Amino acid sequence: NAGVMQNPRHLVRRRGQEARLRCSPMKGHSHVYWYRQLPEEGLKFMVYLQKENIIDESGMPKERFSAEFPKEGPSILRIQQVVRGDSAAYFCASSPGDEYEQYFGPGTRLTVT
Amino acid sequence: QKEVEQDPGPLSVPEGAIVSLNCTYSNSAFQYFMWYRQYSRKGPELLMYTYSSGNKEDGRFTAQVDKSSKYISLFIRDSQPSDSATYLCAMKEYSSASKIIFGSGTRLSIRP
Numbered sequence: 001n002a003g004v005m006q007n008p009r010h011l012v013r014r015r016g017q018e019a020r021l022r023c024s025p026m027k028g029h030s031h032v033y034w035y036r037q038l039p040e041e042g043l044k045f046m047v048y049l050q051k052e053n054i055i056d057e058s059g060m061p062k063e064r065f066s067a068e069f070p071k072e073g074p075s076i077l078r079i080q081q082v083v084r085g086d087s088a089a090y091f092c093a094s095s096p097g098d099e100y101e102q103y104f105g106p107g108t109r110l111t112v113t
Numbered sequence: 114q115k116e117v118e119q120d121p122g123p124l125s126v127p128e129g130a131i132v133s134l135n136c137t138y139s140n141s142a143f144q145y146f147m148w149y150r151q152y153s154r155k156g157p158e159l160l161m162y163t164y165s166s167g168n169k170e171d172g173r174f175t176a177q178v179d180k181s182s183k184y185i186s187l188f189i190r191d192s193q194p195s196d197s198a199t200y201l202c203a204m205k206e207y208s209s210a211s212k213i214i215f216g217s218g219t220r221l222s223i224r225p
Contacts (some may be wrong), residue, residue, distance in 0.1 A: 004156075033212065042119075042201055043157065045212040056212060091156055093213075101147070102213060104156040 002027065004105035005092050012111045019079040019086070021108045032075045033093040033102055034067060043091060049075060080108030082112045116140050119202055119216030127224050132189040136202035136216045139183065143214075144207035146178050148187045150217065151199045160200075161187065164207075192223045 005024040025032050029038050031050055035043040048056040049069035060067070064082075069075040079086055089109050093102035119136045126132055134148075140174045145164045149157035161176040163169045177186040185204075189196055200217040 035213075035215075040121075042215040042217040043213075045214070048212055059212070101159055101162050103159060104149075106156045109154075 004029075004092055004103055006092050006105040006108050008108060009106060010109050010111070012113060013082050014113055015083055016081050019082050021077040021079075021090050021092075021110070021111055023077070023092030023094075023105060024074045025092075026103055029094035029096050029103075031095045031098060032069050033095075034075075034077050035091045035093065035104075037089045037091060037107075039088075046077070053103075079110075082110075084112050086110060087112045093110040114139060114212050117202065117204060117216045120219055121217055123222060124221040125222040125224060126192060128153055128192060128194060130192050130223075132187075132196070132223075133190050134187040134189075134200050134202070134219050134221070136185050137183055138185075138204055140204075140206070141180075141183070142206040143204040145205045146176070146185050147169075147203040147205075147213070148174075148176055149201040149203055149215075151201060153198075192221045194195060194225050197222045 004026055005021050033048050034046040036046055039042045045059040047060050047067045052071050064080045066078045077091045089107045091104050091107045095102045116177045134175040145198050148161040151157045163176050163178055166178050166180045173190045175188040199220045201218045203213045205213045
């Protein structure tokens, strides 16, 4: 059973460009969570999605960030007009339900130059 | 005040020692408690998951939860160099849309 998959693993963008991060949950998991980890800090919750629904986006910055989990295909975290402060590791986690453990992917390391 | 407090370390102990990692929290609504291990530049790996006060043991690892004191611990027996990593405590409320709140992590180094 493949784990949570994220791609790309590393992404370099210039200021002002768009970044698209993808997450494929574990087989049988319909709940997806995105977290951000700044250097030397713990993980901070961003958004919780189920298929075609955003359940909780209380951790998402109000502007430039959006997330989706379509009926088919991976979940996408999109960051428009990236700034240097967006440089971080972005982790996706999945679970079979909201009461169950969350399993994490390897992360996407975004560097904004 | 942060919802979850965790000493960042670093903590360095000799191989074979017993390691104690701790977190405190302020939100009494937290019902699920987890410990994750994260190696450098990797994703967090779930080690322990519990939802009640008391002890839970898995091999060399024991998780302890004291809800009355809002205090959780992870003990590692017979520590190995391969245990060197950052350990993150994590918690969530019992609700239909419960996000995980993480501590900042404790960096642990086991000296051979």
